[in-house]
Amino acid sequence: MRILSLGAALLLSGSLASSSAQQTVPPPEPAAGVAGLPVLEDKDSARTDGIFFGIFRERADHAAIPAEVAADLRFKPASVMWYVAWKDRTAFPREEVLALSKQGVVPHITWEPWDWNLKAGDPGQITLAAIVGGAWDGYIRDWARAARAADVPLLLRWGHEFNGNWYPWAVANNGQDPALYVRAYRHVHDIFKAEGANKVQWIWCLNNADVPGEGWNDAARAYPGAEYVDWVGLDGYNWGTNPSWGTWTPFRDVFKTAYDKAVAVAPDKPVVVAEFASSEVGGDKGAWILNMFADLPKVFPQIRSVVWFDIQKEEDWRVGSTLGSRERLVTGLRNKFIRGSGTAMLAVPASLKTPAAAPGTGSRPIADFEQLRDGRLTTVEGGKVYLSGYQQNAAQSSTFSGQEAGREAPAVVLAPGNGLSQRAAFDFGIRAPNSYAGVVLTLDLLPRTAGGAVVSADLSGFRTLRLQLGASGTHRVRLELLADSSLGLADGSHPQVYVDVGPGPRVMEVPLSRFLQPDWAPKKVTLDEVLRHLASINVVVDQIPSSGSVQLDDVGLLP
Structure with missing residues (x-):
């Protein structure tokens, strides 16, 4: 996004999206409110998992921002982003880079090849052809040498939002030729490499929507190649309803299409949301923020960093535009998967190779219920999710949603x-009289064989079951760990535990050591044997009589 006024063309950024809303239960706040929270400073440089929080604030001294943000948001950021234009051949900001690095904060420079006093096409404006032709090589080389001399890692985001039409370096303003953008990007990159500026990490950053949405402006056509990119960046905003064309757009819908494109073109690259924020007009900004923290780990597993655009501009993008907005961000930053270590962020590999781990190092996601197959929910790896019922008295059978669908109802x-x-x-x-009765939600870990047999996995290395669970009409729910048929355990005799529930879904972590077979079980096995042959997890309501509902989300195993 430009720091100067752009007019209507820029206002299209982030506007092309549909609407939905997602969130999780926020972490509890202290009685004194967020102002009473201790400042979190992430000093764990060994782990590179999680999502690293960064921020842009318009300040004369960017090195002062980490302390300001820590006081304001009770969280020390992992990175500080700011903009440097090529106008007047602005020098490399050595002192700020070194000062931030000394604080353990990543310097994130958005390097803009333009003279912001001029429009695209004006005489004297910088063009991609001029860059490729070598007219700016001396300036680029000066920056590369200064970056090498600084000898600290930094992020460099060159020529961002190239698939919009508001910047002079945009594909739209350079002959509608994405190959020319690629040549210019590579040209700048190659000079840095030739000068030995090897501690620079490169961000290739697209706008969340192609503007205009023509085939030649498809962002994927301007990808410079994996060897030229360390991070893929995304920019987008919830503009709200203040603009005449605007709609209130949840974080998920601002970024999902662009994220899918980014992962398709660069499947193993970490993703940084390099600019984002929400307006206050047209919805609840606090809820928007809360929804964002819910969606980040579930919907966007390759997003490894986010950077809040924290200024008042076309809209009031500031975190503190209202007290409620600020409080939601402060509490959201205290999620375990949000990181603040700049050192760890810089160690995130440029090639992830495998999908990012779920929040919590070494965790094994079982079901986040974002997957549908043939209209039915599945587990993360494609296992079946289904309902069944049982009862001792056939005249008083248990009832449940979708029962008319027959066996293994969705x-x-x-x-x-x-x-x-x-x-x-x-x-x-669940009706009385019955000696026993219940309704069961079963989660198969893996898809079944062609013959319909369940498939197990060895999960003996895990020690805790994590899930979000809520229920009405009953005060407790039974959880069961089901082994495959090779252990020969009778129905109902698998390791199980009762957990207390309430109507509001809450996250609970249940030690697997609490799961025990019932005393009447005809065959006893160790918990480790069951975990080595784990096929399914059951969620069972068996209180007689009772009626109500159950909600389940984010099931996984922790080491």
Whole structure:
């Protein structure tokens, strides 16, 4: 985004999206409010998992921003971003880079090849052809040598939002030729490499929507190649309803299309949301922020950093535009998967090779209920999710959602809303008299064989079951760990535990050591044997009589 006024063309950035809402239960706030929270400073440089928080604020001294943000948001950021234009051949900001690096904060420079006093096409404006032709080589080389001399890692985002039409370096303003943009990007990059500026990490950054949406302006056509890119950047905004064309757009919908494109063109690259923010007009900004923290680990597993655009400009993008907005961000930053270590951020590999781990190092996601197959929910790896019922007295059978579908009825897909992301749910009715009865939601870990047999996995290295669970009409729910048939365990005799529940879904972590077989089990095995042959997880309501509903989300195993 430009720091100067852009007019209507810029206002298109981030506007092309649909709407939905997702969130999770926020972490508790202290009685004194967020102002009473201790400042979090992430000193764990050994782990590179998680999502690293950065910020842009328009200040004369960018090195002062980390302390300011720590006081304001109770969280020391991993990175500070700012803009440097090529106008007047602005020098490399050595002192700020060194001062930030000394604080353990990543300097993130958005390097803009333009004279912002001139329009695209004006005489004297910088063009991609001039860059490729060598007219700016001396200036680029000066920066490369200064970066090498500084001898500290930094992020460099050159020629961002090239698939918009508001910058002079945009594909739209350079003959509608994405190959020319690629040549210019590579030209700048190659000079840095030739000068030995090897501690620079390069961000190739697209706008969240192609403007205009023509084939020649497809951002994927301007990808310079994996060897030229360390991070893929995305820029986008929730403009709200203040602009005549605007709509209130959740974080998920601002970025999902662009994220999918980024992952398709660069499948193993870490993604940084290099600019984002929300307006206040047209919706609840605090809820928008809360939804964002819910969606980041579930919907965007390759996003490894986000940078809030924290100024008042076309809209009031500031975190502190209202007290509620600020408080939601402060509490969201205290999620375990949000990171503040600049040193760890710089160690995120430029090639992830495998999908990013779920929040919590070494965790094994089981079901986040974002996957549908043939209209039915599945587990993360494609296992079946289904409902069943049982009862001792056939005249008083248990009832549940979708029962008319027959055996292995699908769970209900509960749409995002009311502070929660998409999840599995079911209604239940358990009647008396019955010696035993219940309704069961089963999660198969893996797809079944062609013959319909369940498939197990060795998960003996895990020690905790994590899930988000809520229920009405009952005060407790039974959780079961089901082994495959090779262990010969009777129905109902697998290791199990009861957990207390309430109507509001909450995150719980249940030690696997609490799972025990019932005393009546005809065959006893060790918990380790079950985990080595784990095939399914059951969520069971068995209180007689009872009726109500259950909601389930974010099931996984922790080491």
